[in-house]
Amino acid sequence: MYHPEEWQSSGRPVGRMYHPVNRSGSGCPPLDRSGRMYHPEEWQSSGKPVLLPIRDGIMLIRRTEDVDCQMSFSDSLYSPSSRLSRSLHMLHTLVKRLTKQHLYWTARMSGLAFPPVDINYRYYQPYYRRLIALKNHESYTDWPQDVKDGFDHVIKLIDARDNYVETMCSKHGKVLAGISEFTKTADWAELHKSGKTKYLLPSVMLTGHVEGLFLKFLVSMQQAKYVLDIGMFTGYSALSMAEALPADGKVFTCDRELYLAELNRKVFDSSPHGKKIEIRLGDVGDTLNALEKDGIQINFVFLDAGQEQYDTYLDLLLDKKLLAPRGTIAVDNSLWFGRSYLLDDDSMARFNKKVKDDPRVQEVLLPVRDGIMLIRRTEDVDGQV
Known part of the structure; x- marks a missing residue:
């Protein structure tokens, strides 16, 4: 200690x-x-807050009307x-x-398998999962x-x-709460087994309350009009960001699952902000090419699927100028359950290093949920003298 x-x-x-x-x-x-x-x-302020677990905690507060959501502070x-x-x-x-015996068991358990990640986001942290694994070990009773x-x-x-x-953090609305509840309780294994989904989709892929609100804050502070959401899943991130857009704004949310597209369209339509969400089904590269052809520049990008393609997406966004001037890219799962900093050969670790070594951009990695890396062009971050 x-x-x-x-x-x-x-x-x-x-x-x-x-x-x-x-x-x-x-x-x-x-x-x-x-x-x-x-x-x-x-x-404590009368503004709308989101509390981030960065250093000793950073609370971002904006006027409720600037975030377009009802304020809700806990009474206690x-x-x-x-x-x-x-x-x-x-x-x-x-x-x-x-004792030496217990120290021996600690060494023996250094290769202990971590329990699986579940919907509670603290399980993203390897030290927490290691503590749980140690506590559940058969020798624990002898300590x-x-x-x-x-x-x-x-x-x-x-x-x-x-x-x-x-x-x-401010509470999410009823539609977002419904998305969260459905995601946590749905039998994703059965949906995959029955052929409704192409892939086995774990509930832990849910963006969740704190990160969803953080994305909403970022989009509102960016004063974005066009948002690209790569990785729709059950639509929590797409709707969170849509809530911060102006009436003529648009979230282009991408996924490969027809089941999710049909399911989420009905859910989005139940929200007054759903009309601002456009679902793009299929390959992300095709969506990027279509947006370029239509002359649309994206103010805010949320990368949350296909980690092995992140470097390709980054180059397309920058080289094709799909990212608008002063635009921002947010990359989810930058810590990748601890693999990024515990393993030498990891896809997210390689991407993080690529970004760090890229002179075109500057980045900051935040320990929110499983890690969010914010990326902006260098000229958009450095001030003038």
Whole structure:
């Protein structure tokens, strides 16, 4: 575990120490110079918020009318209890309490298979899945009770942080809530087995509440008119972004599944923003060529399908000038369940490096859900002097 003296420098902690899991002692160390913790009541605003789990948390707030959605703040503000904070003292002595036998089992379990990713987005993080795998291992019952308590408290801390982020974001509307519920409860294995879908589509592909609201914020701040959504699935991202568009705006959402196209069209039509969504069925390359032929330039692009083709899509968007001046590309799954930074030979890792080495663009990788990389042309990011 880290000690305060390892990260304090002129009263300013390094980024990872903002997460309570990484702070030890009898309680979480205070994070401002006066020795007090910050509370949400101090910065809660009447605007429409989305809370992002970046560093110590960044809340974006815009006027409700600028985002085109009803504001909804939770009446009660939730934060991790002091009991959980104090429990970190137990974790601080974890290594000292482990016997050689338990250390041996820890080493043996280094190759432990992760549990499958599920609809709870915290499962995208490999450290969380490793904790769950360790807790579910048959040898776990033989561990000292304080060690097991330490594992439980760390898991609770992670859950508390993620639940807090979810709670502090504005609620989605009824149609989006219906999409989310259907996606989580549908029997996708049976739909694939019966031939209704070409591919087995796991529910974890759902964009979800926090990321959907973040996309809506980005589109509204971009003041976009045309949006390209590569990877429609059940339509959560497409409708989220359509809600931020002007009346004459358009979301071109792409997919290969006829079943999803027919299903989503009915759902989109139940929303007043559905008329702004145009479903493009088939190959993404054909859609890009058609948009170029029609002279349409895209203000905002969301890449969320066909990771092995991301580099091709990026080059087409930039070389054919399909990306409008001052346009933005958002790339989903940039962390790819941890593979991007844990494996040397990974498709997303290669794409991320390609973007980083491309002088035409600048990028920022955000740890939202499974990672979102924002890409813009270099001249659109650098200011003038």
